[in-house]
Amino acid sequence: MIYTLCFLLFTIGLYGVTCKKNIVKIILGLLIMEYSINLFLILLGWxxxxxxxxxxQSMSHEVFVFQAVDPLPQALVLTSIVIGLGVLSLMVAISIRLYQRYGTFDITEMNKLKR
Amino acid sequence: MNKSKQQGMSIIVQTVARWTKGYIFLFGVYLTFYGHLTPGGGFSGGVVIAVTFVLLTLAFGKERALSKLGKVLASVLDCSGALLFLLIAALGILFGGAFFANFIEKRFPSANFRLFSAGNLPLCNISIAIKVGASLFMIFIILAVRRVVEINGKRKLISTEFFETPEKGKSR
Amino acid sequence: MTNLSLFILIPLAAAFLIPVVSRKLKWFPDVCGIFTTLLLLLLSLQTMNQETVYAMGNWPAPYGIVFVLDGFSCLLLIIINLVGFVSTLFSFEYIEYFYTSKLRYYSLFLLMLAGMNGVVLTGDLFNLFVFLEIASIASYALVGFGCQSRELEASFKYLVMSTVASSFILLAIALVYGRFGSLNIAHIALLIKQHGMNDTIIFSFVLLLVGFGVKSAIVPFHAWLPDAHPSAPAPISAMLSGVVIKALGVYAIVRLVYNLFGMTALISNLLIYSGIISMIIGVLLALGQWDFKRLLAYHSISQMGYIFLGFGLGTPLGILGGAFHLFNHSLFKSLLFLNSGSVEYETGTRNLEKLGDLVQKMPVTAFSSLIASLSISGIPPFNGFWSKLIIIIAAVQAGKPVVALWAVIGSILTLASFSKIQRYVFFGHGKNFDQNSFKAINEVPLLMKMSMIILAILCTFTGLLMINGVNGIFGPVVNVLDAGPHTYIEKILKSNFFIPGN
Structure with missing residues (x-):
């Protein structure tokens, strides 16, 4: 059930990326996709x-194996958060430069490339 | 409140920032050094360290923060953190026989009050913290120095100071 | 035996050393870039005919990250580092002329190289994603390197599509991990063998196929490529078209299809038909272009179709053709992009209508581009002919003569559009051609000439590999892929697990 909500979040992000015309909203959509996957990964280990x-020292191995959460997804999420940070900062930098050139955040007005 | 001072925020923010900045920095260092035993580690510690400088920028303006951690110094720290991390990984080839091998002796369960109870993990954490702290601060300052101004009725975005394209955080 | 971690260590170290050192030494980025890529090229040539599994940090296969070297990764390593070396030779003068910051250029370039080397070497699914992202982030920044409006726009488009693709890949990896609790490719393959496919695995396979399909720009997902590749600096276009879409896209798809999920008739048909569609649509769109680099970019889509067709056939001959065409395409397409770069370097324009009569003024560029054009259109003595021939024969042998016919049609259309380039740029002129503005044109500087000559010689003589060398170099590729998941699992997991028979 709770996994389904993750997928719902993912599709909301995908909707934001595909249907919105504002660069900032596209970036937010990408972030929602990214974080829905992070949430999914964390829930896998929960x-x-x-x-x-x-x-x-005070803990026996049996207790550890049967009670501890799975640490691997946490490491994966940390890595994917760092990657997301890199992509995000590059995206924001590019969108700032784009705003500098075009004076707008609307992607339909950015049409200097040949169609 | 303080109209004559162009840079920074109100005196309340400045005072609180002056009191807390050292503790926030220390907390970042703590997270870094203790990260192999508790939740935390290089990335979180580096983020908290970078946040100290972000706080300085917000409270006192960017000149104050840049005088503490200059652009050139941040860039050099950024790269040298990554190089240090690679060096530790490469030393693994030399001493441990494989890339990233943990070549310093480690104890399990961890003996208390031993400095290197987790092998070379604290060293990795320190190098990552240097890298992440410097590069996050760079990203923040580069994105923050731009202002929207009105020129002939058109809104335009200019950078108050010339900076090149930002470096991206690559460390894990 | 080569230490596989050096392929990651050397470019990363150089990438981070450059910004530190070159504040004092202005010559350092060029020298460091050229020597690093030369070193990597020599190392990758040394890996030929080796098969190694390298455990990072001494953790054995299913628990730790392993680097796997086999025939296919060896082929990709050689291609990546060869094209990387030639591109750095070319960028010595080119970047000085067009762009400002050499320091950042070489730093990003080497990061991209490290990412791609990692992608082809790693045997771990999540590690593959990490290296993929390192390579892609560096390439987004390099596409928008000029910071003009078009470059930024192309870069943003590439970034958004590619990040969505990366999210799909990450979701698929999460699903696979949730199902099997392992990230090692060989271990997952083993578990799939034991438990069989189920809906989760099929769904994640589709997600992976879509994600890597965007990265490799096969037709339904090709929209970013014709914008991104022309906008980058010419050596980066050569890298992107010659290597990046192959290392990040085709390599990953082929590795997953052959060594992880196993080839079935459905996947085979999917790859073949997407190959044919991209082959034909790419070349038809290319015919109408008047921008030199944009035309070449559409041809990349078309030639990727051939590679997909070869690998999709699934027969040993088809795999051989696909691998050979992958190798050849990286040679002639990067040569063509370097040619377009040197034309732009001298004349300042890429518009085919404004160019003309460059054969007397730039003989090296003209003749190397002639060789590359003949090669890409499949004219006999050159390498492109042989790989296309193998693919077509393989298609006929596999009982698909209609597919073979489409491949021939695609090749003829390619010839048509490349005769257009030769006619308008080098051996004739367009209708807006202005004789006077092209008076002062000379041949490009020595290093740029050298890089083009190296690639032209390789284009001419790799065709000769057909006589007896083809099994020496491409034989291991066919062995690795044709053997299916079983041998791959055995090689990596060794005796740690019980592996059921074929």
Whole structure:
């Protein structure tokens, strides 16, 4: 059920990217897509009443294996957040430059390329 | 409030920023150094360190922040953090036999009060924190120095100072 | 035995060293760029006929990240580093003339190289995504490097489409991880073998196909390519068209189809028909273009169709043709983009109607472009002919003569549009041609000439590989791909797991 909501969020982001004409809204759509996937990945590793995946001396291995959440998706999400940061900063920089050139955020008015 | 001062925000913000900036920076350093044992690590620590400088920029204007961490210095730190990370990874080939091998002795379960209880992970965390802190601050300052001004009734976006295209955060 | 991590380590180290050092030493970016790519080229030539699995940080296969070197990745490594070396030779003078910041150019260029080397070497699904993103972020920035309105617009278009594609790929990886709990390609292949396909895996396969399809610009997803490739600086266009769409797109699709999911009749038909559609539509759109680089960019789509067709046939001969055409296309297409760059360097325009009669003034450019044009249109002594011939024979042998016929038609149309380039630029002139403005034109500088001559010689003589060398270089590729997932799993996981028989 909760996975379905992630997909709903993903499709909302996709709608924003494909149907909106404002550059800022497109960027927001891309971000929503990105974060819906991050949420999905985190939920894959989630378990009810789980503990942080850090083992210390007082804890037996059985307890750790049966209670700790899956640490791998967390690492993946961290990596994908960093990648998203790189893409986002580049996107914002390009859109600022585009605004400098065209004086607008509307993509339908940016038509200097040949059609 | 303080009209004569063009740069920065009101005196309340400035005072609070002056009090908290050191602690925020220290918290970033703490996250970095302790990241191999608790949640945290190079990226989060670096972000918090960068946030200190962002706070300085917001409260006191960009001159104050740039005097603490200049553009050239930030760029050099950015690259040298990445180089340090690669160096640690390459030392793994030399001592551990594989790229990214953990070549410093590690203890499990971690002995308390040992500096390198997780091998070379703290070193990696430090280099990542340097890289992330410097590059995030660079990104912020480059995107923040642009202003929208009105020229002949048309809104135009100009940069108050010339900066080249920003570097992007590549570290993990 | 080559240490595979060097392919990531060297370009990354050089990319981060350049901004630090070249504040004091102005000559450093050029020298460092050229020597790094030369070193990488030599290293990649050394990997020929090796098969290695390299565990990062001494963690064995299903748990840690592994780098896998086999015939197919070796071929891609050689192509990437060869074209990278030639492009850096070319950019020595070119970037000085057109653009300002050499430091950032070489830094981004080397990052892109590191990303692509990583993509073709890695044996881990998520690591593939990370390297893919490193290469793509560097290429977005390089497409918009000039910061003029057109370049920024093309860059933004490329960025949005490509980021959506990346999101699809990441979603697919998340689904696969959620189903199987593993990210190692070989381990996932093993688990698919044991548990069989189900709806989740089929859905994620479709997502992966769409995502990498956008990256490789096959026809329904090709819209970004004709804008992005002409907008970049010429050496980067050569890299993008020659290597990036292959390393990020075709390599990944072929690796996943052959070594992860296994080839079926449905996937085969899908690849063949998308190949034919991109072949024909690309070349038809190219015929009407009057911009030199834009015409070449549409031809990239068309030639990608041939490569997809070859790999889609699934027979050993088809794989051989696809791999050979991939190699050849990277040579002649990067040569053509370098030619267009040197024409722009001397005349300042890319409009075919304004150009003309350059054969007396720029003989090296003219004749190397003639070789490349003959090669791409499939005229006998050159390499393009042989690979297209193999693909067509493979199509006939596989019982699809209609497919072969379409391939021949595509080749004839390619010849038509390249005779247009030769007629308007080098051996004749267009209707807006102005004799006087082209008086002071000379041949381009030495290093640019050298890079074009290297590629022209390679274009001429790789056709000779057909006589006996083709099995030496492309044989391992066919072996790796034709053997299917089973051998790949065995090689990487070794004795750690019980592997069921074929």
């Amino acid at each position: 378990r009810k009443n789980g503990i942080a995946p850090i083992i210390d």
